[in-house]
Amino acid sequence: MQRVLVTGAAGFIGSNLVDRLLADGYEVVGYDNFSTGQRRFLVDANASPRFSMVEGDLLDQPALGAAMKAVDTVFHLSANADIRFGTLHPRRDLDQNTIATFNVLEAMRANEVKRIAFSSTGSVYGEAKVIPTPEDAPFPVQTSLYGASKLAGEGLIAAYCEGYEMQGVVFRFVSILGERYTHGHVFDFVHKLQQDPTKLSVLGNGQQRKSYLYVQDCIDAVLFGMKNSQDRFSIYNLGTDEYCQVSDSIDWICQKLGLAPCLQYSGGDRGWIGDNPFILLDCQKIRALGWKPTLTIREGVERTVDYLRGNGWVFEARN
Structure with missing residues (x-):
């Protein structure tokens, strides 16, 4: 063994x-x-x-x-x-x-x-x-x-x-993304919307493209x-062979939560020092060996929201 x-x-x-x-x-x-x-x-x-x-x-x-x-x-x-x-x-x-x-x-x-x-x-x-x-x-x-x-x-x-x-x-x-996720934009957005479902503060302009x-x-x-x-x-x-804008992810999260908050952007093409406005990796090397992902980015975001909604204790544990 x-x-x-x-x-x-x-x-x-x-x-x-x-x-x-x-x-x-x-x-x-x-x-x-x-x-x-x-x-x-x-x-x-x-x-x-x-x-x-x-x-x-x-x-x-x-x-x-x-x-x-x-x-x-x-x-x-x-x-x-x-x-x-x-x-x-x-x-x-x-x-x-x-x-x-x-x-x-x-x-x-x-x-x-x-x-x-x-x-x-x-x-x-x-x-x-x-x-x-x-x-x-x-x-x-x-x-x-x-x-x-x-x-x-x-x-x-x-x-x-x-x-x-x-x-x-x-x-x-x-x-x-996924089950037991406790750090990142989906975690932060869901937490903010639970505290105030009427508005959501977003770092940057929402056009950052991420995988x-x-x-x-x-x-x-x-x-x-x-x-x-x-x-x-x-x-x-x-990674996956696709990317989404932060604004896309916000839409998916809000749809899952049944919310339509007012979005407040801080502005600029990045949220903080070191925030890369466009990340998309070429994963052909490991694909050539026979691996490929099973879920799309949207499906991963939605599963993460489901997990966070069913495990509210993680927000308190990370505070």
Whole structure:
């Protein structure tokens, strides 16, 4: 039986991945400090005899090293994903994304763990000149501390794979939607509309064009990529072949909620420093291996709204 470790196991994507791995017969060690992860996301996992949870910080090297004993593969999903307010606490991206990734790699080296899947981001492309953006696109100036810290993590993984004969698979996600979603525009808009259904404040002009991916499609792609990647170091974009404007997403959310609020735009073509006004990734590389998403962006948004309406506790938990 293969034994894997999932960092960020109590998070949105991490907890969904844990459930899938357990369903597929893996022995899973979860690792999370619960700074943003939710214990309720692990209720089903905790009922499995093949799951064990370690409450620890990735900056705690001894604890991380101990948790990684007898592990075959690491799924490194833990990160600070707060792009919007990154300039207010720049050290956070360095510590929680770059240094944490270094610590994971060092724990792997000490325990002779040879495989790692890494959740990176399409933000590493900055404001790309090539749309849709392929994995080998020329790299522009970085526009967010989050993207820069993730790119540094990718570089460390590539170097460790060369230096210590590890295998690394990097997945550059678009924004992910779906069950257990607790961070992002759908979360913010639904929360605002629950508080005041008559109006909705929107950062930017609503014309920002973004791509999104349903969480179960994301997990399918990660597991598929890990199964089919043969190279020492690989990078895959993960997303759909479509995009929507923020205004489209607002319409879908309001239709699901049966609301017609007055929209108040802050103006400009982006909502904050580092907000890329157009994100669309070229995902042909992983498509060529046989993976494709099952839900459209609209279907992913609608499922996310359904989840948030049925799980109002997540808004209180994130406050």
